[in-house]
Amino acid sequence: MKTRQGFVSNSSNSSFIIRGVKLKTSKALKLLGLKLKTKEELGEDYYGSEDLAFETIQNYINKKCKKLYVENPNGYEEGNCESFVVGLSWGSGEFHYGGIVSIDVEKEMAKDDEILAMLNKVGIVVDKKDLKLHLCYICGG
């Protein structure tokens, strides 16, 4: 089983700050022309969640573009996610422990064209106006 690409701490909490798009899992499968993989087919790429649709998409995107983050807001141990977020990470982690993350938005937005190119490369064609900042904190208890 692989380790997770995004931010992971020793606790079961996780978080992400991603500049990109949020997509419906079912629509993304169709859009990317993907066939649902089984745990066996995912093999070493299987992350251990029960959500094979998400894992199939994540596996596909990670193989095409390592710099893109694919995040499931339900957390990795939970059930199926209706939607997921894909894009470039603007940071995470610090606020796990009650800290603050400060982002120079203009500086980060200079990378928007790069994000669009990466999304395009994996088959997700969107405009600059479709890019949003997606933030999530998942308390693992």
Place this chain on the structure above:
Amino acid sequence: MKTKSGFVSNSSSSSFIVRGIEIKVKKLLRLFGLKKPKRNKQNELWGCEDETFELLNEYVSERMNPLSIEKTIRDDGYTECDSVVIGMTWGDMGDGSVESINIEEKMEDDDENIIDKLNRNNVKVTKKDLRLHIFYSSGG
């Protein structure tokens, strides 16, 4: 009647997403022309005993609306923080839910107002000083 501008929940977790600046409390007191109050352990103003923060919060609520002020540490109701964030609240994060923000639209709507409100109250800033501040504390 005073109202608390920041995020409050019944749980011990708190979060904020604020477009603005982070500034030292000492500097802010000076810029606002306020005197640091003496600590009073008996005074449960807002159920909180950090009188300095409450004084700043009162100032911001009354004079800088719709801006808000937030602590940069987990609010245990007592510990004084060295620095605070002042700016426009763009949201907060619930556990496991995704907050999606159209930042271009928000910046266009809010940046000028944030800069104006800060400058009118002696906090001299320009657009390049503004940051997006994100805080989450699960509260244990």
